[in-house]
Amino acid sequence: MDNQYLLKHARKPPFFGVAPPSDLTLAVVIPAYDEPALEQCLDSLYEADLPEFGSIEILVIINYSELASPELVDRSEKQRIILTELYEKCSESRRRLLVHCEKMPERQAGVGLARKTGMDEVVYRYQMLNLDGLIVNLDADCTVAPNYFKVILDFMSQRPKIWAAGIHFEHPFDKLSDPVLRDAIVGYELHLRYFVAAQREIGLPFAYQTVGSCMVVRSSAYQKMGGMNVRKAGEDFYFLHKFIAINRFAEINDTTVYPSPRPSSRVPFGTGRAVSSVLSGAPQMTYNYKSLQQVSHLISSLDLIYQGSNILQVLNREAPELYAFLLQLKVESKLIEILRETSTYPTFQNRFFQWFNAFRLMKFLHFARTRYPDEPVFTEAKKFQLKLEADLDLSTPGELLQWFRKRCRQHRD
Numbered sequence: 001m002d003n004q005y006l007l008k009h010a011r012k013p014p015f016f017g018v019a020p021p022s023d024l025t026l027a028v029v030i031p032a033y034d035e036p037a038l039e040q041c042l043d044s045l046y047e048a049d050l051p052e053f054g055s056i057e058i059l060v061i062i063n064y065s066e067l068a069s070p071e072l073v074d075r076s077e078k079q080r081i082i083l084t085e086l087y088e089k090c091s092e093s094r095r096r097l098l099v100h101c102e103k104m105p106e107r108q109a110g111v112g113l114a115r116k117t118g119m120d121e122v123v124y125r126y127q128m129l130n131l132d133g134l135i136v137n138l139d140a141d142c143t144v145a146p147n148y149f150k151v152i153l154d155f156m157s158q159r160p161k162i163w164a165a166g167i168h169f170e171h172p173f174d175k176l177s178d179p180v181l182r183d184a185i186v187g188y189e190l191h192l193r194y195f196v197a198a199q200r201e202i203g204l205p206f207a208y209q210t211v212g213s214c215m216v217v218r219s220s221a222y223q224k225m226g227g228m229n230v231r232k233a234g235e236d237f238y239f240l241h242k243f244i245a246i247n248r249f250a251e252i253n254d255t256t257v258y259p260s261p262r263p264s265s266r267v268p269f270g271t272g273r274a275v276s277s278v279l280s281g282a283p284q285m286t287y288n289y290k291s292l293q294q295v296s297h298l299i300s301s302l303d304l305i306y307q308g309s310n311i312l313q314v315l316n317r318e319a320p321e322l323y324a325f326l327l328q329l330k331v332e333s334k335l336i337e338i339l340r341e342t343s344t345y346p347t348f349q350n351r352f353f354q355w356f357n358a359f360r361l362m363k364f365l366h367f368a369r370t371r372y373p374d375e376p377v378f379t380e381a382k383k384f385q386l387k388l389e390a391d392l393d394l395s396t397p398g399e400l401l402q403w404f405r406k407r408c409r410q411h412r413d
Helices: 004-009 038-047 070-090 111-129 148-158 179-202 219-224 235-245 271-279 289-306 312-318 320-328 331-341 345-355 358-370 377-388 397-410
Strands: 024-032 055-065 095-104 134-137 164-169 215-218 249-258
Touching: 004 111, 024 038, 024 111, 024 148, 038 055, 038 070, 038 095, 055 070, 055 111, 070 095, 095 111, 111 134, 111 219, 111 235, 134 148, 134 219, 148 164, 148 215, 148 249, 164 235, 179 271, 179 289, 179 377, 179 397, 215 219, 215 235, 235 249, 235 358, 249 397, 289 312, 289 320, 289 331, 289 345, 289 358, 289 377, 312 320, 320 358, 331 345, 377 397
Parallel strands: 024 055, 024 134, 055 095, 164 249
Antiparallel strands: 134 215, 164 215
């Protein structure tokens, strides 16, 4: 039977000539753009424990723009040959590396297209077997915990209603000798942890980390949701929030991905850009909690809205910046529409947060900056921690980050 997703959305036919193993259950896709340290990532995957059943494939998509320099093209082709030869020697029957070089159109060249290229290839491979296996994404500068494969497979096999999941990550700051770089990566991860923890505290249902190097999706679900987008940055945010919006997403907190803390200017935001900014002298900032508290007024009023109360004037008094933002979005007509199309409070609440989603939250936080400007991350994260544990005094950003990590690991969907 023809695969409708591949017919409509795949960029090209399958490019690996070797047939997949009949018991393929998990495939890892790694985009690699001029990555000299790729072997460290692959060694980590080869050292990870194999699961009790099924075979694993690791697909490396070495990519470069059609306008790349001849030197970069040559390095990429040589890396493909070297990696293929090196890992063929140490491959096991249930763990195989496949490496592909991809020249990409300049207009689209980037991590989104590289991920899509690899993920679509995995769909082809599962299609050959008529299987619905897992597609895992990792980045070329990451390493993983020894139980990486086992935990992912166990988690997803025990939760058939979950279509996609995020995998716990920790930047290995304690291994860095450069104190400036260490402070930079601690500050950036602290920003990520605080922001999600603060959203959860006020009751937002879409409060999850969305990190491209730390995600897994079922092949069937990947196809149902239209595959990976080709954004050059933020592809992970938009991809994973499709699953979060329909309550098919969860967190895997019993294994760990270790992303690199290296600086980078390849994309306009993310780890590399944030570290580069701090290294150049800019402090790591984060969202003002007072902005998020305005959103909490809206959340606590949803049941009254459903019962027919007009609380917008109250919102104007208690959360004026949010009220002004919502007026721009024509909130009154939107609420009437949602009320008309839902018959129970849970469905109303779910529909509301499909509208006031993570993207609109970010828009509001940027809108509210004139009244509530961003604050240094340690200051804001520390205030949040003391709000929850007033008698616990954590004096360094590293200690505070470990506190947030512990809270994150304890979270269960």
